[in-house]
Amino acid sequence: MNTVLAIDDKYDNLVVLRAMLRMLMPECVMLEALSGEEGIRIAKEKLPDTILLDILMPGMDGFETARRLKADPDTASIPVILLTAVENSAMNRTLGLKAGADAFLSKPIEEDELVAQLRAMLRIRASEAERRDRMDRLEELVALRTKELRETADQLALALDQTISVLANTVETKDPYTAGHQVRCAALALAIAHEMRLPADQLRGIHTAARIHDIGKIKIPSEILSKPGRITPLEFSLIKEHPMVGESIVSPITFPWPVAKIIAQHHERLDGTGYPEGLTGDVILLEARIIAVADVVEAISSYRPYRPALGVEAALAEIEGNMGTKYEPDVVKACASQIREGRFRFDD
Structure with a gap:
């Protein structure tokens, strides 16, 4: 009742x-x-x-x-x-x-x-109650996994991966229109990092952060995330909060990599036009610069509620056209090489 x-x-x-x-x-x-x-x-x-x-x-x-x-x-x-x-x-x-x-x-x-x-x-109230219930279950799961992590290194790796999966699934149930976005973005970010010949441990950190880079969207009303028309400035200001919200959600979890910082910076741009802090250049972590490119390419290539999929060529045109201004040149070149030479393609 x-x-x-x-x-x-x-x-x-x-x-x-x-x-x-x-x-x-x-x-x-x-x-x-x-x-x-x-x-x-x-x-x-x-x-x-x-x-x-x-x-x-x-x-x-x-x-x-x-x-x-x-x-x-x-x-x-x-x-x-x-x-x-x-x-x-x-x-x-x-x-x-x-x-x-x-x-x-x-x-x-x-x-x-x-x-x-x-x-x-x-x-909305029912959806919020379900979200709170999911978050309560998630907090319980994280607490349980954290206790288990102290026992063995093998349990640490397994539990951490399970926690990432729960976090990733939480935001995708909130925003069904972008279901799979984090998985596809993580796959491309990993391919870019491989192309750049980064160390194995850094690859794992990039893949982990990319899998949950949009976790902060659980705080954004579903009506905004799935809105088919143009969003208002007020709605966009709410969306722009999700990197910092994601950082606050992930910060209590102990990772071997700076996952919370990477999540906070994945919408920053080299020229300072990004958000939430307007960081520039090398102040932005390399991992965040890699995920930024993967995020843009996946988003442009895929369907969104407000537009059809534009395709991978349109995505490459965006990052290559802004190489050195918004996007890290080495990252853009690695991404373009992976896609154009057929070493990477998004799963359907």
């Missing part, structure tokens, strides 16, 4: 919402609050699946209530739909997004839109 918390200072509005939900979504239980303070208290106690929040309330308005809900770890993941009788302007939406709102509804509320928004938020 799903629970929806409605927060509105007007009791009549709550009566209307209660009647609409009883008729349109009988599977939902509605909780009620007549102020932001009461709503926050109920949200912390009951942990509803979605919150309907009026903006115009005396004392603590909807924006401040949303901010406090999103700042509290106990309630931060609960989707918030802002309700307003004020014109649903770009300014209101911007203020709402800054406060942490997930969606908006204008009064008077249309039945179809209410149901559609609530069902969308309930799906």
